[in-house]
Amino acid sequence: MNEFDAVLRVRGLRKEHGQGQGRVRAVDEVHLDVPAGQTLAVTGPSGCGKSTLLHLMGGLERPTRGEVWLAGQRIDGLSERALARLRRRSVGFVFQSFHLVEELSAAENVELPALLAGRSPRAARRRAADLLARVGLAARARHLPWQLSGGQRQRVAIARALANEPLVLLADEPTGNLDTAATRDVLRLFVGLRAAGQTVVIVTHDERVAATADRLVSMRDGMFVDDTRLAGRGTGRLDGQIELEG
Numbered sequence: 085m086n087e088f089d090a091v092l093r094v095r096g097l098r099k100e101h102g103q104g105q106g107r108v109r110a111v112d113e114v115h116l117d118v119p120a121g122q123t124l125a126v127t128g129p130s131g132c133g134k135s136t137l138l139h140l141m142g143g144l145e146r147p148t149r150g151e152v153w154l155a156g157q158r159i160d161g162l163s164e165r166a167l168a169r170l171r172r173r174s175v176g177f178v179f180q181s182f183h184l185v186e187e188l189s190a191a192e193n194v195e196l197p198a199l200l201a202g203r204s205p206r207a208a209r210r211r212a213a214d215l216l217a218r219v220g221l222a223a224r225a226r227h228l229p230w231q232l233s234g235g236q237r238q239r240v241a242i243a244r245a246l247a248n249e250p251l252v253l254l255a256d257e258p259t260g261n262l263d264t265a266a267t268r269d270v271l272r273l274f275v276g277l278r279a280a281g282q283t284v285v286i287v288t289h290d291e292r293v294a295a296t297a298d299r300l301v302s303m304r305d306g307m308f309v310d311d312t313r314l315a316g317r318g319t320g321r322l323d324g325q326i327e328l329e330g
């Protein structure tokens with residue numbers, strides 16, 4: 085396999101935070117290949133380095149050592165400007181706390197990445213309307229984030245993350261702030277994304293989320309301690325309720 089076979093490839097990745105006595109090795113010699121279309125779940129105890137790994141993979145942080153490749157391009161040495169461009173165009177981020185722009189409607193939040201990537205307002209509007217329909221929120225397009233439930237906000241955030249058809253969707257505890265019903269709605273979307281061939285990496289403590297993945301890696305002290313292929317590929321119940329398709 086060469087670097088073009090994996091959408092995401094990580095080699096000998098290390099990240100140290102802080103200086104001197106306070107120095108912490110958050111990620112320690114991690115190797116990973118995420119093939120196109122795979123949903124990978126990353127679990128492990130608090131502080132084991134999951135979020136740091138996700139940030140390194142999406143170009144939000146730079147490694148202390150090692151390599152990150154995205155679709156055959158080595159990204160860890162890119163300039164700030166090139167990294168920002170790559171994050172805008174090729175990576176979709178979903179965060180536990182949604183990170184929506186509070187002054188903008190659901191539709192405007194979803195339009196934003198396409199506008200920032202230089203697409204026309206008309207194309208951005210069309211794409212946002214399509215994505216909001218696909219996450220089941222067409223009727224909420226004009227609502228502001230505070231007028232939406234947590235689950236609806238996260239579905240807007242997922243639609244926003246998909247706006248530029250990212251090579252990879254990186255989700256950090258996407259259900260961490262959600263109740264059971266909202267978690268189910270968001271999980272349904274991830275199951276649908278997997279069915280649609282989207283490459284996804286999800287950091288999660290939630291077993292229900294991990295069970296929707298193709299593969300589960302567990303981390304401890306910055307390292308992978310377990311790597312499991314999930315034969316079940318999610319539950320039949322969720323598979324029957326796919327909202328996002330092809």
Ligand SMILES: Nc1ncnc2c1ncn2[C@@H]1O[C@H](COP(=O)(O)OP(=O)(O)OP(=O)(O)O)[C@@H](O)[C@H]1O
Nearest residue numbers: 101102108109110129130131132133134135136137
């Ligand atoms: N910016 C930073 N400066 C200093 N230390 C940091 C920084 N970010 C993370 N760390 C430390 O690096 C280690 C890994 O943190 P990280 O947030 O990646 O873990 P995590 O597994 O995602 O944790 P959680 O599940 O609690 O979110 C922890 O010891 C954390 O305190």
